[in-house]
Amino acid sequence: MNWFIETISSSIGKKLLMAITGASFILFLMIHLIGNLTLYFGKAVFLSYVAHLHALGPLIVAVEIMLLILACIHVTTGTFLFFQNLYARPRRYAVKRWAGGRTIGSATMPYSGFIILAFIVLHLSNFHFVDLSERTIFDVISTHFSSMLYVFIYTCAVVVVAFHVSHGFWSLFQSLGANNNKYMPLLRVLGLIFAVSVAIGFGFIPSYVRFMI
Amino acid sequence: MSRTINLTLKVWRQNKANPGGFETYEARSISKDMSFLEMLDVVNEELIVAGKEPIAFDHDCREGICGMCGSVVNGRAHGHMEKTTLCQLHMRHFSDGDTVSIEPWRARAFPVIKDLVVDRSTLDEIIRAGGYVSVNTGGAPDANAMPIPTEMAEKAFNAAACIGCGACVAACPNASAMLFVGAKISHLSILPQGRPEAAKRAWAMVTKMDKLGFGNCSNETECEAECPKGISILEIARMNREFFKAAFF
Numbered sequence: 001m002n003w004f005i006e007t008i009s010s011s012i013g014k015k016l017l018m019a020i021t022g023a024s025f026i027l028f029l030m031i032h033l034i035g036n037l038t039l040y041f042g043k044a045v046f047l048s049y050v051a052h053l054h055a056l057g058p059l060i061v062a063v064e065i066m067l068l069i070l071a072c073i074h075v076t077t078g079t080f081l082f083f084q085n086l087y088a089r090p091r092r093y094a095v096k097r098w099a100g101g102r103t104i105g106s107a108t109m110p111y112s113g114f115i116i117l118a119f120i121v122l123h124l125s126n127f128h129f130v131d132l133s134e135r136t137i138f139d140v141i142s143t144h145f146s147s148m149l150y151v152f153i154y155t156c157a158v159v160v161v162a163f164h165v166s167h168g169f170w171s172l173f174q175s176l177g178a179n180n181n182k183y184m185p186l187l188r189v190l191g192l193i194f195a196v197s198v199a200i201g202f203g204f205i206p207s208y209v210r211f212m213i
Numbered sequence: 214m215s216r217t218i219n220l221t222l223k224v225w226r227q228n229k230a231n232p233g234g235f236e237t238y239e240a241r242s243i244s245k246d247m248s249f250l251e252m253l254d255v256v257n258e259e260l261i262v263a264g265k266e267p268i269a270f271d272h273d274c275r276e277g278i279c280g281m282c283g284s285v286v287n288g289r290a291h292g293h294m295e296k297t298t299l300c301q302l303h304m305r306h307f308s309d310g311d312t313v314s315i316e317p318w319r320a321r322a323f324p325v326i327k328d329l330v331v332d333r334s335t336l337d338e339i340i341r342a343g344g345y346v347s348v349n350t351g352g353a354p355d356a357n358a359m360p361i362p363t364e365m366a367e368k369a370f371n372a373a374a375c376i377g378c379g380a381c382v383a384a385c386p387n388a389s390a391m392l393f394v395g396a397k398i399s400h401l402s403i404l405p406q407g408r409p410e411a412a413k414r415a416w417a418m419v420t421k422m423d424k425l426g427f428g429n430c431s432n433e434t435e436c437e438a439e440c441p442k443g444i445s446i447l448e449i450a451r452m453n454r455e456f457f458k459a460a461f462f
Contacts (some may be wrong), residue, residue, distance in 0.1 A: 010419060012452070012457075014429060087428075088387055090321050097289050102433050177452075181447060
């Protein structure tokens with residue numbers, strides 16, 4: 001077998017795939033968050049950000065295609081790992097208590113992952129694949145968030161994303177081997193700060209649009 | 214204060230004829246100074262007197278260094294005390310009237326032989342794949358011919374403290390053996406004697422581990438929390454680095 005295929009199909013290789021694709025999504029989330037924060041400054045600022053973003057033209061399409069490929073790798077590898085891990089313990093413990101290593105984020109990674117996947121499909125159908133010939137994206141956003149159901153779904157989904165990245169952030173460094181005694185506490189704290197930033201930054205957007213604008 | 218306690222044990226019993234299930238036993242007048250294994254000895258003596266099959270469990274040194282003993286007690290590998298093996302878990306940490314559940318390590322790679330005894334020879338197979346240094350025959354080299362900084366020696370020793378009990382696999386939500394393999398790869402790769410074969414070793418041990426049906430690490434750190442020798446998950450990070458070096462360079 002080709003050495004590359006052999007590497008990425010090994011247990012550590014699959015971790016590598018999850019880490020690299022996960023790191024790309026964290027980078028994307030950071031950029032997405034910074035962009036979306038313009039919503040807190042009102043319609044004009046937000047639409048100006050959108051205009052600047054779309055002025056990038058083909059670059060945006062290239063990034064979108066790349067994100068789609070990365071998502072396919074992340075989801076496929078993650079699904080494979082999930083079932084392989086279930087297979088590794090055919091009989092579960094009748095009594096199991098965790099020793100303190102697990103967090104809500106780490107214990108729910110596969111489940112939060114699948115929820116996020118479903119949310120991304122909804123999110124893209126709500127705000128990406130929409131006709132903008134007679135209205136602005138801001139109109140689309142305010143129309144959707146005038147419904148309390150959407151405010152609720154989006155806020156919950158963002159909390160799920162925050163839990164997912166709370167484990168994913170430091171975990172990717174560990175998987176890459178870029179972790180030691182010196183950096184581990186810093187990585188853990190940065191992961192937590194990032195997760196909280198995601199929860200607050202994205203989390204209040206639906207309510208802000210619904211009640212404040 | 215009473216020096217003895219009474220416990221109700223729910224013990225996993227399994228053999229070739231019995232696919233497995235819990236049986237309940239009373240452990241009476243157990244001295245608080247006993248170890249968990251000594252408590253099982255007392256229960257077994259009563260079972261033998263009653264003409265019943267004693268509970269099979271692994272044990273050897275009974276001083277926490279051989280890695281033979283180990284069961285999941287009340288849902289925790291080696292019981293609820295930190296950094297102890299089952300033989301070093303003392304009955305003073307239980308209360309009178311407690312119900313104690315005792316299960317074997319559960320993993321596809323650790324099939325149950327009988328009751329609480331599991332086959333951990335998969336760990337030996339991983340060692341055979343590369344967990345050694347090749348030494349030429351001939352006169353022993355001079356003791357201090359190869360300078361090794363104390364810090365390096367300590368790091369290697371921290372990893373070498375692994376006794377191969379399998380608690381990391383038992384505690385891991387995914388039944389992964391990465392803490393064990395990480396410790397073995399680390400303790401040899403840190404020292405100059407282990408460097409020449411480091412890449413070959415990392416590749417061979419990791420691919421062997423994968424073939425044996427262990428799960429994948431998802432960095433939940435349950436293994437580190439349950440390891441009786443306190444092996445750090447940073448050994449897994451080092452293993453990952455060694456594996457990448459072997460794969461990509």
